[in-house]
């Protein structure tokens with residue numbers, strides 16, 4: 363489309379663009395282009411003191427969001443180039459068609475069940491696009507290959523994973539008791555090359571991806587233990603941190619976690635809680651299990667990680683663990 367433009371030399375290009383934006387004359391419906399080493403900035407009117415001309419410019423295509431196109435906000439998650447629509451989402455076929463037109467979405471799945479069972483997986487069906495359930499997902503500068511029909515994964519924990527990683531120090535021994543495809547373990551290993559990370563996982567498919575993701579991210583400090591966390595802990599001791607990201611049943615593994623922690627070590631404990639009793643009930647149960655093991659706990663932090671279901675929240679409590687025998691001596 364033909365428009366008047368202002369020409370700016372390469373070294374003044376960005377400055378001129380900002381000046382013109384402040385003057386409110388840049389035509390934002392047209393794309394800025396370069397000619398030789400100059401920037402041609404389409405403008406709505408002539409401004410004294412600038413080098414003006416007339417030329418052809420491409421129009422900016424403003425992509426409308428799925429909600430704008432559909433007239434309602436569909437419930438879905440995007441993981442890599444796959445969108446996965448909530449199992450209760452009405453008009454799923456129509457939503458899938460719209461999502462497929464979005465940048466980067468190549469496949470649209472629909473969840474057919476909730477996340478369930480020991481391995482925390484869900485059944486999915488392909489609604490549109492390429493017929494696959496495997497994708498490559500990027501988070502916190504790490505890459506994860508994973509199959510959404512075979513392993514647990516949610517991008518909604520991305521900030522939480524970074525928050526935990528920020529609590530680790532180089533040289534720490536960190537045990538990720540329910541590692542999945544590795545998003546806590548690999549992030550920590552990458553951030554702290556001298557940390558010693560032990561990733562335990564029972565689902566054989568998740569273990570396969572965990573191994574692949576360790577290679578993909580070129581981390582050398584993750585030891586993978588393939589099997590049940592209760593068995594795996596028998597070969598571990600002296601941990602500085604234990605991550606227990608199995609919110610529905612973490613409490614059943616707490617005694618095992620206590621057994622591998624050094625005195626003063628920290629547990630990052632995930633659970634599901636009702637909004638009427640977010641932390642106190644769970645803290646009491648943790649204290650009971652600690653008491654049976656001759657330990658006492660000192661809560662360091664407690665927070666809501668994300669809403670999970672009506673009135674239910676995924677929470678995390680970080681606490682330090684001390685031997686009562688040692689503390690009564692000191």
Ligand SMILES: C[S@@+](CC[C@H](N)C(=O)[O-])C[C@H]1O[C@@H](n2cnc3c(N)ncnc32)[C@H](O)[C@@H]1O
Pocket residue numbers: 480481482514515516519539540541542543544545546562563564565568589590591592607608609
């Ligand atoms: C909620 S997912 C969390 C995975 C990972 N931490 C993440 O953020 O993606 C829990 C993981 O624990 C694994 N798991 C369940 N029971 C286990 C057990 N007894 N021992 C080891 N892993 C187990 C599941 O297969 C699943 O991958």
